[in-house]
Amino acid sequence: MSTKDWIEKDYYKVLGVSASASADEIKKSYRKLAKQFHPDTNVGDDKAEARFKEVSEAYDVLSSNEKRREYDEARRLFASGARPGGFPGGQGGFSGGAGPDMGDLFGDGGFGDLLGGIFGGGGRRRSGPVRGNDLETHTTIGFHDSLRGVTVSLRLIGEAVCGACGGSGAKAGTSPRQCGTCGGTGSTARNAGGFGFSEPCRDCRGRGAIIDNPCGVCRSAGRVEQARTVQAKVPAGVKDGMRIRLAGKGASGERGGAAGDLYVTVQVAPHPVFGRSGDHVTLTVPVTFPEAALGAKVDVPTPLDGDVTIALPAGTTTGRVLRVKGKGATKRDGSRGDLLVTVEVAVPQSLSSNARTALETYAASTSDEDPRASLAAYRSAR
Numbered sequence: 001m002s003t004k005d006w007i008e009k010d011y012y013k014v015l016g017v018s019a020s021a022s023a024d025e026i027k028k029s030y031r032k033l034a035k036q037f038h039p040d041t042n043v044g045d046d047k048a049e050a051r052f053k054e055v056s057e058a059y060d061v062l063s064s065n066e067k068r069r070e071y072d073e074a075r076r077l078f079a080s081g082a083r084p085g086g087f088p089g090g091q092g093g094f095s096g097g098a099g100p101d102m103g104d105l106f107g108d109g110g111f112g113d114l115l116g117g118i119f120g121g122g123g124r125r126r127s128g129p130v131r132g133n134d135l136e137t138h139t140t141i142g143f144h145d146s147l148r149g150v151t152v153s154l155r156l157i158g159e160a161v162c163g164a165c166g167g168s169g170a171k172a173g174t175s176p177r178q179c180g181t182c183g184g185t186g187s188t189a190r191n192a193g194g195f196g197f198s199e200p201c202r203d204c205r206g207r208g209a210i211i212d213n214p215c216g217v218c219r220s221a222g223r224v225e226q227a228r229t230v231q232a233k234v235p236a237g238v239k240d241g242m243r244i245r246l247a248g249k250g251a252s253g254e255r256g257g258a259a260g261d262l263y264v265t266v267q268v269a270p271h272p273v274f275g276r277s278g279d280h281v282t283l284t285v286p287v288t289f290p291e292a293a294l295g296a297k298v299d300v301p302t303p304l305d306g307d308v309t310i311a312l313p314a315g316t317t318t319g320r321v322l323r324v325k326g327k328g329a330t331k332r333d334g335s336r337g338d339l340l341v342t343v344e345v346a347v348p349q350s351l352s353s354n355a356r357t358a359l360e361t362y363a364a365s366t367s368d369e370d371p372r373a374s375l376a377a378y379r380s381a382r
Contacts, residue, residue, distance in 0.1 A: 011058035011071065019072070023063070030059040031265060035138060039157050049157065060133060129257035135250040136263045141234060143271035147281070147303055147329050149236035154264065156230060159223045161252045165215035169207075169222040176209035184208040222254070232264055237330035239276065240268040274303050279337030281328040286346040292316045302327040302339055310341060318345045 012019050015029045033055045035041070042048035061067045139152050161167040170176050178184040182201035186208035189198055200206030214220035230249050238244070243265050250260025268276075275282040285300050295314035299307045302324070310322055320343045328337030351359065 009058075011062050014054055014058040015062065023065075026059070026062050030055060030063070030136075031138065034059075034136070038137075040155055056136065059136065130254040131257045132251035132253040132260035134260040134263060136265070138265040138267060139232070139234075140267045140269055141238075142269050143274060144303060145234070146238050146240075146266070146268045147236060149234060149238075149330075151231055151233050154230045154232050154262075155227060156262075157225070157227045158251055160226050160228070161254075162215060162218035162222055162224045164217040165222065167222040167254065168211075169215055169218060169220040170211050171213040171215050174213040176207075176211045179204035179208055179210050182208060223252075230262060232262075234264075234266055235330075237279065237332070238266050238268070240266070242266050271303075273301070276329065277340065279329050279331050280340050281337065282340045282342065284342045284344050286344045287312060287316070289345060289347070292318075292343070292345045300324075300339075300341055308339075312343070316343050316345075318343060 012021065015021075015026060015033065017025055017029050021029075034052065037048045037052040037055060039045075039049050039052060042052075061071050135156065135158065137154055137156060139154060141150055141152060162169075164172060168176055179186075179201060181203040182188050186201055186204065186206045187198045188201050201208070204210055211220045215222075218224045230246070232244070232246055232249075234244065243263055246262040246264065248259045249262035252259050273283065281303055283300060285298065287296070287298060290296075291298065291312055293315065295316070296312045297309050298312050299309050301307055305327055308324055308327065310324060312322075322341045322343065324339040324341060326336045327339035330336055348355075
């Protein structure tokens with residue numbers, strides 16, 4: 001892809017956010033789109049797969065403060081009228097009048113190198129090892145798995161080093177030869193209208209080498225699209241939305257470079273009984289009116305340790321929270337949070353005649369007690 005193509009791609013539009021969007025807005029939009037177009041949920045849909053790659057490419061740039069800054073600066077320069085040869089707007093200059101030194105913009109250390117920092121290319125070819133791109137995906141796990149930890153299988157689709165040629169792009173048994181035009185740098189100097197700047201070598205197309213016998217599998221690209229499965233260990237205590245890093249599980253590098261990292265956003269499925277509050281597990285337990293009024297021993301479940309018995313104090317009201325130490329989620333230091341039990345006094349929907357008589361007798365015996373006395377005091381003070 002040419003430098004012009006990179007600059008003219010509107011990554012903000014791809015993610016559906018404004019150019020002033022915050023990092024959280026960019027991440028939120030990416031997660032939504034990645035989930036919508038992920039190959040695992042759109043098996044056989046080439047358009048969805050292409051859209052997923054486009055979204056991932058945009059997020060790779062905009063999620064990095066440095067890459068985003070350089071990308072914005074490159075687009076600003078492009079919009080201002082600066083054009084290398086072959087771009088609209090003239091041969092290596094501005095649409096009219098004198099302008100900045102195009103050698104400074106597009107030569108060594110200039111515009112080409114600016115884009116090289118973002119996309120791995122640029123005016124001067126990097127002939128050494130190149131680290132692979134970081135990748136991002138997501139997975140959904142159950143509530144209990146989030147507390148005890150789990151290993152999940154992640155199916156990834158992306159580029160990898162061609163196994164037939166080992167990434168050289170040349171047919172097995174042969175090797176590429178150094179390009180004589182650019183001397184293996186991948187770029188040549190050009191003078192246009194009095195301005196000098198670097199451009200990709202036309203003979204080797206910026207690769208720095210000529211392949212006389214292309215690999216039949218990758219067609220000289222050195223990389224192929226393939227699916228692979230990665231085993232990801234999700235640690236105990238992971239929270240919904242947490243992002244974990246798997247070192248070396250991203251895209252493979254080039255020319256012997258290290259592989260990138262894989263970032264996995266973990267989504268925890270909701271549980272019908274338990275909830276989370278930081279490192280604590282929450283639970284609402286209904287109790288009867290006699291239990292709340294008189295006090296009782298109540299058995300409650302825990303997510304990992306079976307049932308435990310809690311002491312319900314006499315006079316417990318709805319909303320009171322009782323704490324069971326060490327029965328929550330695992331913390332980073334290996335200790336565990338607590339189980340927070342919220343009491344909910346259950347009101348019977350129907351009463352037997354004996355129960356009704358007993359309640360009426362109780363109500364009569366407490367007629368002098370007014371639980372709404374504070375409200376009465378407020379009304380009289382108005």
